[in-house]
Amino acid sequence: MKNLIITTAALALTAGMAMAGTIRMGTEGAYPPYNFINDSGEVDGFERELGDELCKRAELTCEWVTNEWDSIIPNLVSGNYDTIIAGMSITAEREEVIDFTQNYTQPDPSAYLAMSEDVDLKGAVIAAQTGTIQAAFVAASGATLVEFATPDETIAAVRNGEADAVLADKTYLAPIADEDADLMLLSQEELIGGGVGMGIRESDGELKAKFDAAIQSMKDDGSLNALIEKWEIGATF
Structure with a gap:
């Protein structure tokens, strides 16, 4: 997780x-x-x-x-x-x-939450919480990492356009996607941890x-x- x-x-x-x-x-x-x-x-x-x-x-x-x-x-x-x-x-x-x-x-799959299904993850700006292995994964992937102190801030970064997607535990992101019609889980997942x-x-x-x-x-x-x-x-x- x-x-x-x-x-x-x-x-x-x-x-x-x-x-x-x-x-x-x-x-x-x-x-x-x-x-x-x-x-x-x-x-x-x-x-x-x-x-x-x-x-x-x-x-x-x-x-x-x-x-x-x-x-x-x-x-x-x-x-x-x-x-x-x-x-x-x-x-x-x-x-x-x-x-x-x-x-x-x-181990819980890590998922991407975005406002569009068309995000090119390889070239995207990806938000993650500071000090997580999701952050380390993004940094090593070639995508641009932006880090935030709290999970809420990573979601806000996607909503306000600072990031194309957020990478976090799917268990955490799925209810957020269910409650907000503007946000969606992408099909790609990462098994880390x-x-x-x-x-x-x-x-x-x-x-x-x-x-x-x-x-x-x-x-x-x-x-x-x-x-x-x-x-x-x-x-x-």
Whole structure:
């Protein structure tokens, strides 16, 4: 799903062991249906429901913390929270800085959203959220990349003519295309990323093991697939 490329060195770990108290679950809160802020001002979405169930199964007390996407890994490493559960794809670049649990979603195709089916993607101006592997993919493709801090800004760039298309997770873009007659998904898709997992500090092996076991138990009893289908995240396990 969403995919942060790490371009800076890891910050020194200053936090104590995560297992010592309440586990702080870090998310963006701006990428529905994975995570968003509801009308009550609370974190909601697929990952909120999943995270609460994982904490229950792992017998952990958890609370939710929001953080902007571009600093979400550095702030995990520096101890502002104990996990990342924010639609983050498991990549080799990230694994140089943090650990991941096993994946809790399959790889989600990346799709292009545009205002015309006639976009020449090879020569187009493509918008992507800063720090995602969609942005890295566009930069390597030969197209012109324009980056924005938030997903909403990438959509606005297409609407106002700053970009010919936006590349992002299909799960995120499809509802937008359904709700706006001026926007459409293009037929071309890109399969990038290796599924979504929880980010954990490398020093917190015990916490990682607890969440790994909880994720596996949800796979085994079918409850993870039920959540994936409920939130229309993508392919089931």
